Amino acid sequence: MGRVIAVANQKGGVGKTTTAINLAASFAAAEVNTLLVDCDPQSNATSGLGFVKDPDRVSSYHLLMGEATAEEALLTTELEQLWLIPAHKNLIGANIELVDAESREFRMREALAPLRERFQFIVLDCPPALDLLTLNALVAADAVLIPMQGEYFALEGISELLDTIERIRAALNPELAVEGVVLTMFDERTNLAQQVKTELKNFFGDKLCTTTIPRNIRLAEAPSHGKAALVYDPRSKGAESYIKLAKEIIERQAPGSLQSSVHGVEIGIETPTTEEAIATVERSESVEEMPAKDEMDKTA
Ligand SMILES: Nc1ncnc2c1ncn2[C@@H]1O[C@H](COP(=O)(O)OP(=O)(O)OP(=O)(O)O)[C@@H](O)[C@H]1O
Numbered sequence: 364m365g366r367v368i369a370v371a372n373q374k375g376g377v378g379k380t381t382t383a384i385n386l387a388a389s390f391a392a393a394e395v396n397t398l399l400v401d402c403d404p405q406s407n408a409t410s411g412l413g414f415v416k417d418p419d420r421v422s423s424y425h426l427l428m429g430e431a432t433a434e435e436a437l438l439t440t441e442l443e444q445l446w447l448i449p450a451h452k453n454l455i456g457a458n459i460e461l462v463d464a465e466s467r468e469f470r471m472r473e474a475l476a477p478l479r480e481r482f483q484f485i486v487l488d489c490p491p492a493l494d495l496l497t498l499n500a501l502v503a504a505d506a507v508l509i510p511m512q513g514e515y516f517a518l519e520g521i522s523e524l525l526d527t528i529e530r531i532r533a534a535l536n537p538e539l540a541v542e543g544v545v546l547t548m549f550d551e552r553t554n555l556a557q558q559v560k561t562e563l564k565n566f567f568g569d570k571l572c573t574t575t576i577p578r579n580i581r582l583a584e585a586p587s588h589g590k591a592a593l594v595y596d597p598r599s600k601g602a603e604s605y606i607k608l609a610k611e612i613i614e615r616q617a618p619g620s621l622q623s624s625v626h627g628v629e630i631g632i633e634t635p636t637t638e639e640a641i642a643t644v645e646r647s648e649s650v651e652e653m654p655a656k657d658e659m660d661k662t663a
């Protein structure tokens with residue numbers, strides 16, 4: 364059975380889509396069949412893989428509304444082992460249209476069920492909100508990967524996300540695990556970044572991915588060319604870091620691998636409680652000062 368990973372964080376612009384595209388591409392490059400599902404009306408994962416807007420194309424909207432099967436929505440991509448289920452901005456409507464619908468939180472899970480045998484990884488790119496679309500993704504998922512920007516307010520809002528995960532576990536999807544927390548746009552040379560990393564390590568423990576994603580211009584450029592970074596510039600630091608992240612996640616899944624045998628990292632590891640989350644946010648708020656502006660600029 365394939366593993367379904369939702370890339371989620373209700374905070375905007377933290378690197379969800381960049382992570383979803385490049386992680387999925389890296390899985391595919393590792394020669395495992397991978398499906399990327401765009402669950403965001405902004406449709407950045409769709410355009411980032413080179414697909415122009417097309418309201419008539421079968422998309423995640425039709426899946427949620429029960430108007431098409433996932434099979435019918437599949438698009439092939441430039442990478443042989445990567446498929447895409449696109450989104451369109453009409454997906455905003457699903458949030459409203461599904462309000463009173465039966466089993467409205469299970470629509471994505473049910474739609475993807477027939478494909479789980481076929482793909483080793485299914486990666487879901489979520490919108491920056493804890494709305495019905497993200498809820499559908501989290502109910503469909505085995506695990507959630509949380510990208511966080513290595514910045515001063517990284518932990519702000521995290522308690523809300525962890526709360527949501529807990530509530531989903533309690534009511535809708537007891538198997539939902541935290542795949543990991545990945546630091547994005549990370550400039551390891553700054554004191555601030557190191558401070559944030561230490562903070563997150565204390566908070567998330569083994570759930571903090573060893574691999575960090577650097578701020579890298581190629582990662583920002585690649586979507587405008589409709590390509591994953593490893594196609595656009597395979598030697599870039601950005602492409603390399605996502606390949607490393609994919610390896611780390613594959614390694615975590617492999618039974619008897621170092622990670623899972625040493626740390627017991629498997630499905631169902633507990634996430635920190637809300638109280639712990641809030642305490643950490645409060646601690647991070649009392650961090651004394653931002654580094655000098657010129658220190659930040661040097662490493663940008
Ligand atoms: N590691 C990186 N290096 C440089 N630029 C990056 C990196 N990661 C993301 N970006 C850029 O930052 C912006 C936000 O990234 P992205 O769209 O992946 O975030 P998001 O969390 O999906 O945003 P949203 O919440 O709007 O969906 C984009 O312009 C993207 O190209």
Ligand SMILES: [Mg+2]
Pocket residue numbers: 379380381403405407489490
């Ligand atoms: Mg996005």
